[in-house]
Amino acid sequence: MSALPPMAAPHRFTVRVYYEDTDLAGIVYYANYLKFIERARTEWVRRLGIDQAALKAESGIVFAVRRVEADYLSPARFDDLLDVETAPVDLRLARIVLRQTVLRGQTALFDARVTLVALGEDGRPRRLPRNLTDRIGG
Amino acid sequence: MSALPPMAAPHRFTVRVYYEDTDLAGIVYYANYLKFIERARTEWVRRLGIDQAALKAESGIVFAVRRVEADYLSPARFDDLLDVETAPVDLRLARIVLRQTVLRGQTALFDARVTLVALGEDGRPRRLPRNLTDRIGG
C-alpha cells in the first residue's frame, strides 16, 4: 500500500504510427502520445482481469487521469512500430501511479508518470477495485 | 418538405488550422475536415435556436450522421483561416441533407453533402425537432 517493489516485467503494448498521428513537422503530434499510453492502459487493465465496461455498469466506477508528468525525449515518426511499457510505481487506496514509456527498439522516446483515480457516478473518489489492488499490490 | 428553395445566404463559421489538424504531408489530414464541418453544424443548429443538450435531456433526441459524400478539392494548410458554409438542401420528416463547403477566401477546398437523422434513445429514427423544420422549411 505505498511504493511498490519493482515488478518482474512491465506490461508491453505495440503501437504503429499512422498518418493521423503525425503533424506537419513530420513527427508524432505531442498530444497523441497520451492516446498511445491510454490504449496501453486499457490493455493493461484488461490483462489484470478488469472489464471496464462491466465495472462501470455494475458499480458506476470509472478511472480518471488526475495528473500527467511527461518528458518528450526524441520524436516518433510515420510508420514507426513503437512499444509502450506500463508499470505501476505507487499504489494507494484510491489512487495509482503508473510509469509509461514509449520506445522505438531500445530507445525511449517519451516517458510519463500518470496518476489515476477511481471515480463513482457522482464524480467523487472511490476505492480502487479490489481485483486491481490485489493483483498489483502483491 | 422536400427540395428546399435556395436560401438567402448559407451559415458561415470560421476555423483556424492548428498543428493538431495537419499531417506529415504538411496539409490538413483528411478526416479533420469532418471535424470542421461538425463544429459548423453545431453552431448552425445553435443559430436555429436549438439547444442540443436540452433536446437530448428532454426528449432523448440526438442528431446522427447517416451519409457523407465529400470531395477534396484543394488542401488546407497550417495557419489557414477557413470558412465553413452550411446550407440545407433537402428536408424530410426524419432526415435533412446539408451542403457544407470549406473555403479559403473564394476557393472551395472541400465540398460535402451530409445526411443527418434524428434518433431517439432507443436508437430508432424520430421526426426532426419542430423548431428545426419550421425554421428551415418555411
Added chain:
Amino acid sequence: MSALPPMAAPHRFTVRVYYEDTDLAGIVYYANYLKFIERARTEWVRRLGIDQAALKAESGIVFAVRRVEADYLSPARFDDLLDVETAPVDLRLARIVLRQTVLRGQTALFDARVTLVALGEDGRPRRLPRNLTDRIGG
C-alpha cells in the same frame, strides 16, 4: 484498366476501439472511421509491397484522397474489435477506387467508397506506381 473483377478476398485489418475514438454519445465519433480505414489502407499498400516512405523519398509521389462516399449503418462502441475490409473496385492510370467496410463480426457498421490519386511533389496528378497497378490490375 477499369472495373476490376471481384477478387478472391478483400484485405482485412483489425481495429480496437479505445476511449479516444468515442464521443459523448457513447459511440465512435463519425470522423474516426476515416482514421480506421486510412490505417487499413496503409497496411493494404504495405501488403502490396509498397513502402510509402521510400516512394515519397525516391519519386516524390504521395497518395491523396480525392473523394469519399460513406454510409454510417450502425454505431461501433468502446472496446469493440472491428475488422476493416479493403478491396479495389476500379483502377485507372492515375486513380483508384477502393471499397472499405468496417464490420463487427458479420455486421457492417460503415461502408465507404474512397477515391485515391497519386500526386507528385508539385501537387499534380501522376500515374499510379507500377507495382500497385501490376499487383492489382492483373
Added chain:
Amino acid sequence: MSALPPMAAPHRFTVRVYYEDTDLAGIVYYANYLKFIERARTEWVRRLGIDQAALKAESGIVFAVRRVEADYLSPARFDDLLDVETAPVDLRLARIVLRQTVLRGQTALFDARVTLVALGEDGRPRRLPRNLTDRIGG
C-alpha cells in the same frame, strides 16, 4: 534571463468544446487539453509578432515541447466555452516554461507547466528567437 516577474495579465484564448473533444464518459478526453493549450500557444506566439511559418522557412527553427506537467482538476463538458490563459514563468537562452490554465468562468479545470525549446533543422537546440526573448524578457 531566468525566473520572470509576474506579468500584468496572461494571454487569453477562447475554446468551444465540440463533439470531437468528448469521450464516452461525457467529458473532454484527457489528451485534448493538450490540443487546446497548443492552439493557445500558437495565438500567443502570433500576438508576440512571430510568424511560425516564416520562422521555419527563414531559419529552420521550430518550437518543440520538451516537458508537460499537467493537473486535471475538474472535467470540461460538451458546449462549454473555455478560456486558456498562457503566461511565461521561466525564460532561458534555449528554453521557455509556460504556465497554461484552462478555465470555465473562474474555475480552473486544467493547469499545466509546459517547457518549450527551439530546434534547428538538424533537430538540435537553438537559441530562442530574439523577438520572443525581447518581448517577454523585458
